[in-house]
Amino acid sequence: MTTAAALKDTNMTELFAALTDPDLPFLRYGLLTGLLASISFGIIGTFVVVRRISYIAGAISHCILAGIGGGLYLQTVAGISWFTPMTGAVIVALLSAVILAQVSRHAGQREDSIIGALWSGGMSIGYLFIAATPGYFDPNSYLFGNILLITKQDIFFVAALDLVILAVVGIFYNKLLAICFDEEYTLLRGVRTQWLHLLLLCLTALTIVLLIRIVGIIMVIALLTLPAAIAGNFAASIRQMMLLAAFFCAAFITTGLGASFYLNLPSGSVIIVLATGAYLLSLALDRKRTGGRT
Amino acid sequence: MSEAVITIRGLGFAYDEMPVLTNVDLDIWPQDSACIVGPNGGGKTTLVKLMLGLLEPNHGSILIGGKTPAEARRRIGYVPQYARYDACFPISAQEVVCMARLGSSFSGRYTKQDKQAALEALAAVSLADLAQRPFSALSGGQRQRVLIARALASGGDILILDEPTASLDRESEQELLALLAKLNQEKIILMVTHETGFSSTFFKRIICVNNQVYVHPTSALTGELIREMYGGDLRMIRHDHRCCPEGHQHD
Known part of the structure; x- marks a missing residue:
């Protein structure tokens, strides 16, 4: 056995030992949550990419800090113990989805300005709440992700979200596909497209909230869009794109967590660096395959 | 004499106080075929959107078989330009055509009849054997015919096309016009275009739109x-x- 192979074998053994160690549940929880989350990310990420609303998803993810900060403030200062930062995050994410759905419908050319305002305004409000809360709170865990924050309860939340998303997309698949391809025509067929758009944004918001623990507010948008964008270079149908995106997402989370464990690096950043590298590689491969044609 | 299918009277529309269409009167008859021409910003697209019920007139009325455009949407098959679609969108030709059958159920699930109607519509535009082919893998002319098939699958008797010959080569353009001539035996054809070269050989009337509407x-x-x-x-x-x-x- 070569030195490199022996080292690899040792590392694999260490990783396996860490995953099965009862005193180190965080790695196990992180991996399980990540793998379960890949289903939601694959499905919702595909819609976000083909509908070209990644900037809206970005605004939702950044607004969430206002909910986290607000939850922390209300819990600590006002003594409302049930109002956890995650409760605040869910409320603000859904609220921002509703606002952004209205903005898409009515703002016209000012849409990007309003999205920008919500994006940075949400983050600022979150920081102000955190600053006003007594005691020390490290926002980096939410901004860049921290698998140490993942609990057993989160695994059940993500599994439940998967079921909700599979059910909703299973029921409304044709209509969701239609608004992504041609919203105007879908409206002409008598479909209430504004409600479908809102539904899609709410599902996106919930997916983002539950996944910020793994990769954080700032990078969640990359994990939502990059696997789907890579899948889009190879898929012939939306269903195929969803399956491939979920597979890529699971692969990035697994290899990212493993690499961060070996190299003692932040897991969220390693996952996103891997996803970005794979995306750039897929672009190069796609360019080679199509001879540069778009 | 048969009655007009589309009746427009005293129609006016403005975007933010800027009038685009003023006092428009227009009748469209059964088996009519007309091209809608005019300069950019003259109001062609606005007129089409008003007929589709996507915009509400500020003045006057549009009636399609005695109903408002929103009520009569199922009578209209709308064909946008193929070039406006995402060239990478992973969707098959049949899935595109099936969209014509949306709206009849809560979930939007397609029945066997819906899928059959989509295949028949594709056959009508000579694309039945490409039903499973990705939309993005089709040529410009084929994509435009898929969009016409989608309009046919909706079952309406009025076909409105928005610059369908733009970005098409001469051969595809001729094929498309031959198809429209065939469809005109049963349906009203209204086509927005900038190209007036072929209009005299195919269309019965020309609708000139430049704030006001004149028909020749x-x-x-x-x-x-x-x-x-x-x-x-x-x-x-x-x-x-x-x-x-x-x-x-x-x-």
């Missing part, structure tokens, strides 16, 4: 009329493959 038989289409319509000094060069072996005929 296509036989009246001359350089003078086009100059008036587009509102400027304009020279018409007619490329007529049937009668001009020595070159261009200038008006």
Whole structure:
């Protein structure tokens, strides 16, 4: 056995030992949550990419800090113990989805300005709440992700979200596909497209909230869009794109967590660096395959 | 004499106080075929959107078989330009055509009849064997025919096309016009276009839209009329493959 192979074998053994160690549940929880989350990310990420609303998803993810900060403030200062930062995050994410759905419908050319305002305004409000809360709170865990924050309860939340998303997309698949391809025509067929758009944004918001623990507010948008964008270079149908995106997402989370464990690096950043590298590689491969044609 | 299918009376529309269409009267008859022409910003697309019920008129009325456009949407098959679609969108030709059958159920699930109707519509545009082919893998002319199949699958008797010949080569354009001529035996054809060259050989009427609307038989289409319509000094060069072996005929 070569030195490199022996080292690899040792590392694999260490990783396996860490995953099965009862005193180190965080790695196990992180991996399980990540793998379960890949289903939601694959499905919702595909819609976000083909509908070209990644900037809206970005605004939702950044607004969430206002909910986290607000939850922390209300819990600590006002003594409302049930109002956890995650409760605040869910409320603000859904609220921002509703606002952004209205903005898409009515703002016209000012849409990007309003999205920008919500994006940075949400983050600022979150920081102000955190600053006003007594005691020390490290926002980096939410901004860049921290698998140490993942609990057993989160695994059940993500599994439940998967079921909700599979059910909703299973029921409304044709209509969701239609608004992504041609919203105007879908409206002409008598479909209430504004409600479908809102539904899609709410599902996106919930997916983002539950996944910020793994990769954080700032990078969640990359994990939502990059696997789907890579899948889009190879898929012939939306269903195929969803399956491939979920597979890529699971692969990035697994290899990212493993690499961060070996190299003692932040897991969220390693996952996103891997996803970005794979995306750039897929672009190069796609360019080679199509001879540069778009 | 049969009644008009589309009746427009005293129609006016403005975007933010800027009038786009003023006092428009127009009748469209059964088996009519008309091209809608005019300069950019003249109101062609606005007129189409009003007929589709996507916009509400500020003044006047549009009635389609006695109903408002929103109520009569199922009578209209709308064909947008293929070029506006995401060229990478992973969707098959049949899935695109099936969209015509949306809206009849809560979930939007397609029945066997819906899928059959989609295949029949694809067959009507000679694309049945490409039903499972990705939309993005089709040529421009084929994509435009898929969109026409989608309009046919909705079962309406009015076909409105928005610049369907834009970005098509000459051969695809001729195929498309032959298909429309065939469809015109049963359906009303209204087509927005910038290309007036083929209008006299296919369309019965020409609807000139430039804030107001004027309707002419296509036989009246001359350089003078086009100059008036587009509102400027304009020279018409007619490329007529049937009668001009020595070159261009200038008006």
